Amino acid sequence: MRRSHTRARVKTKPDNSTMDPVKFQIRSSNRSSSSSSIYTLTKSNSKHAKSNLFLTVASIATVLGFLFVCYSIASSGGRGSLRYSVVIDGGSTGTRIHVFGYRIESGKPVFEFRGANYASLKLHPGLSAYAEDPEGASAALRELVEFAKGRVPRGMWVETEVRLMATAGMRLLEVSVQEKILGVVRRVLGSSGFLFRDEWASVISGFIGVSRRTRRSDDGVRRSFLRQRNEQELTQNVDAAAAAGSDEGVYAWVVANFALGSLGGDPIKTTGIVELGGASAQVTFVSSEPMPSEFSRTVSFGNVSYSLYSHSFLHFGQNAAHEKLWGSLVSRDRNSAVEPTLEGKHADPCAPKGYNLDTITQKHLSGFLAEESKLASSFQAVGNYSLCRSAALSILQEGNDKCSYKHCSIGSTFTPKLQGRFLATENFFYTSKFFGLGEKSWLSNMISAGERFCGEDWSKLRVKDPSLEEEDLLRYCFSSAYIVSLLHDTLGVPLDDERVGFANQAGDDIPLDWALGAFILQTEASTSQHASSSHLHWFYALFGIDSQTLLYFIGVPILMTVLVCLISKWRKPQLKTIYDLEKGRYIVSRIR
Ligand SMILES: Nc1nc2c(ncn2[C@@H]2O[C@H](COP(=O)(O)OP(=O)(O)OP(=O)(O)O)[C@@H](O)[C@H]2O)c(=O)[nH]1
Numbered sequence: 001m002r003r004s005h006t007r008a009r010v011k012t013k014p015d016n017s018t019m020d021p022v023k024f025q026i027r028s029s030n031r032s033s034s035s036s037s038i039y040t041l042t043k044s045n046s047k048h049a050k051s052n053l054f055l056t057v058a059s060i061a062t063v064l065g066f067l068f069v070c071y072s073i074a075s076s077g078g079r080g081s082l083r084y085s086v087v088i089d090g091g092s093t094g095t096r097i098h099v100f101g102y103r104i105e106s107g108k109p110v111f112e113f114r115g116a117n118y119a120s121l122k123l124h125p126g127l128s129a130y131a132e133d134p135e136g137a138s139a140a141l142r143e144l145v146e147f148a149k150g151r152v153p154r155g156m157w158v159e160t161e162v163r164l165m166a167t168a169g170m171r172l173l174e175v176s177v178q179e180k181i182l183g184v185v186r187r188v189l190g191s192s193g194f195l196f197r198d199e200w201a202s203v204i205s206g207f208i209g210v211s212r213r214t215r216r217s218d219d220g221v222r223r224s225f226l227r228q229r230n231e232q233e234l235t236q237n238v239d240a241a242a243a244a245g246s247d248e249g250v251y252a253w254v255v256a257n258f259a260l261g262s263l264g265g266d267p268i269k270t271t272g273i274v275e276l277g278g279a280s281a282q283v284t285f286v287s288s289e290p291m292p293s294e295f296s297r298t299v300s301f302g303n304v305s306y307s308l309y310s311h312s313f314l315h316f317g318q319n320a321a322h323e324k325l326w327g328s329l330v331s332r333d334r335n336s337a338v339e340p341t342l343e344g345k346h347a348d349p350c351a352p353k354g355y356n357l358d359t360i361t362q363k364h365l366s367g368f369l370a371e372e373s374k375l376a377s378s379f380q381a382v383g384n385y386s387l388c389r390s391a392a393l394s395i396l397q398e399g400n401d402k403c404s405y406k407h408c409s410i411g412s413t414f415t416p417k418l419q420g421r422f423l424a425t426e427n428f429f430y431t432s433k434f435f436g437l438g439e440k441s442w443l444s445n446m447i448s449a450g451e452r453f454c455g456e457d458w459s460k461l462r463v464k465d466p467s468l469e470e471e472d473l474l475r476y477c478f479s480s481a482y483i484v485s486l487l488h489d490t491l492g493v494p495l496d497d498e499r500v501g502f503a504n505q506a507g508d509d510i511p512l513d514w515a516l517g518a519f520i521l522q523t524e525a526s527t528s529q530h531a532s533s534s535h536l537h538w539f540y541a542l543f544g545i546d547s548q549t550l551l552y553f554i555g556v557p558i559l560m561t562v563l564v565c566l567i568s569k570w571r572k573p574q575l576k577t578i579y580d581l582e583k584g585r586y587i588v589s590r591i592r
C-alpha cells in the first residue's frame with residue numbers, strides 16, 4: 001500500500017531464484033524517521049494469481065460442461081422419461097389397440113411389455129364388418145382411443161404416435177371400400193390428440209423398408225414408412241410386386257425372437273413362426289434354401305441380418321378356410337372330398353351330428369352361394385374327423401395344379417422346407433388349449449382329440465361347454481382337422497416333432513402379437529435415427545453405459561472437485577509475503 005507522500009521507486013533484485021516475486025521498494029520521503037522501514041511488498045505471487053484465475057475458469061467451465069451434459073441427457077430423453085406409442089391391429093374378427101410405454105437408455109429403447117408399460121383392448125367386430133357402413137366404425141375407434149388416453153399422461157399425447165395397421169380382413173375387401181373405412185379411421189385418429197399422419201393408417205401390404213438396391217417407387221404409405229425408418233437398422237429386400245401382407249409374419253417373428261432373447265443373435269438360433277389367424281395364415285422363418293425374391297425378406301436388427309422366408313396366405317386363415325369348406329360342399333366342386341347325403345343334403349363332416357348348420361352357413365356364405373344353398377337344400381352335420389381332415393387338405397391344396405415354383409405347399413405358393421424350431425400361434429394355441437393338450441406330442445394328440453370331438457353328439461358337447469358361443473364351439477372340430485392337415489399333411493411337420501410348440505406368449509409372458517413386433521422395429525429404427533443425429537451418441541458409444549450412470553460417474557466427481565476447490569480457495573488464507581531488505585528475509589503474514 002502506498003502512502004501519499006512516499007515516492008515509489010521500483011528496484012528489482014536480479015532473479016537468481018525460481019521464485020521471482022516483483023518487489024517494490026517503498027521509501028518514506030519523510031527524512032525524520034530514521035529507520036525507514038523498507039518493505040518489499042511482493043505482489044501476491046503471480047503464479048498464485050494465475051492458478052486462482054485458472055481454477056476459477058476451470059470450475060466455471062466444468063460446471064457449465066456438467067450442466068450441458070444434464071441438459072443434453074434430459075433433451076435426448078434420459079433414462080427417466082417414459083415414452084409412449086400406440087398401435088392398432090385391424091384384424092378380421094376384431095380391432096385391438098396396444099398402448100406401449102418404453103424408456104430410452106444409451107440411445108436405445110428398452111421395452112417391457114407388462115404393468116404400466118403395456119395395455120391392450122380388443123373390440124369386435126373387425127373393421128371389415130363395416131364394409132356396408134364405414135361410418136359405423138367410428139364409434140369403436142373412438143372407444144379404443146379413449147382407452148389409450150386413459151393410459152398415456154395427457155401431457156404426452158401430442159408426442160405419442162398412433163398407427164393403425166389392418167390385416168387380412170381388410171385385404172379381402174375392394175380397395176375402394178378399404179379406402180372408405182380408412183378415411184373414417186384417419187378422421188378419428190387425426191382428431192384424437194395423439195400424433196398421427198394419414199399414412200399411418202393402412203392395410204399392411206408388405207413393406208417395412210427397402211434396401212437402397214431395390215428401392216422401388218411405390219404408394220405414399222411405403223414412402224412414408226421409408227422416411228420414418230432408419231434403413232441401416234432395418235432393411236428389407238422386398239419385391240414390391242408380390243409381397244402381400246408378409247409384414248404381419250415378419251412382425252410376429254420379431255416379437256417372438258425378441259421375447260425368446262434371440263433377436264440380434266445368431267440367425268440359426270432364431271425361432272420360426274407359423275400363425276393361424278382368422279382370414280390369413282403366416283409362415284416366417286430363417287431359411288438357408290434359395291427362394292424366389294417375392295418370399296425373401298432381409299430384416300437387420302442391431303448388426304445382424306436375417307434372411308427370412310415370409311408369406312401371408314390370404315384366405316387360408318381358419319375362419320376363411322372353414323367358409324371355403326361350406327362353399328365347396330355347396331358347389332360340390334371336384335375337390336370336395338365329401339359326397340352329399342342320400343337326401344341330397346350337403347354333408348358336413350366338420351360338424352358334430354345334431355348341429356343345425358343352416359344359420360351359420362347363411363351367415364357366412366356370401367353372394368350366390370348363400371342363395372344356392374337355400375335353393376338346393378340345407379346342410380347336414382355328419383361329424384367325421386378323417387373326412388373333415390381330407391376336406392381340409394383339399395382346401396389347402398386348391399391351386400396346387402397352378403404351381404409355378406419347383407414345389408408348392410399351400411395353394412399355389414412356394415414354401416421352403418421348414419427349418420429349426422417353430423412356435424405355432426393364434427388358433428394353433430386356442431384349439432390346443434381347448435382340448436387341454438400338453439406341449440409333448442400335441443400334434444398327434446390333436447388327431448385323437450379331434451376324432452372324439454367331431455364324432456360326439458352336438459347335444460353332449462353343448463352340455464360340456466354351455467358358456468361358449470355355439471359358433472365358437474362348432475369351429476373346434478374343423479380347427480382340429482385343419483391344424484393337422486396344414487402342419488403335417490401340407491407343411492410336412494412330423495406328428496411327434498418336438499421342434500414345433502404352440503404358444504401365444506413367450507419369454508416374460510410377452511404376447512406373440514405381431515403389433516408388438518411392429519412397435520419394436522418402428523421404435524428401434526426411429527430411436528437409432530434420433531440417437532445418431534443427437535449430440536450424445538458419442539457418449540453412449542464411448543461409455544457404453546446409460547445416461548443415468550453417465551451422470552453419476554462423471555457428474556458427481558466433477559461437482560465434488562469443483563466444490564472442494566472453491567471451498568479450499570475461499571478458505572485458503574490469503575498470505576502476503578514481504579521481503580525485508582534490512583533483515584534480508586521474507587516475512588509472510590496473513591491478510592485475512
Ligand atoms: N378359440 C378361440 N379363438 C380365438 C380367441 N381369440 C382369437 N381367436 C381366433 O384366433 C384367430 C386369430 O386371432 P386374431 O389375430 O385376434 O384375429 P384377427 O386378427 O381378427 O384375424 P386375422 O385378421 O386373420 O389375423 C381368429 O380366428 C380368432 O377367431 C379365443 O380366445 N379363443
Ligand SMILES: [Ca+2]
Binds near residue numbers: 091092167
Ligand atoms: Ca390377427
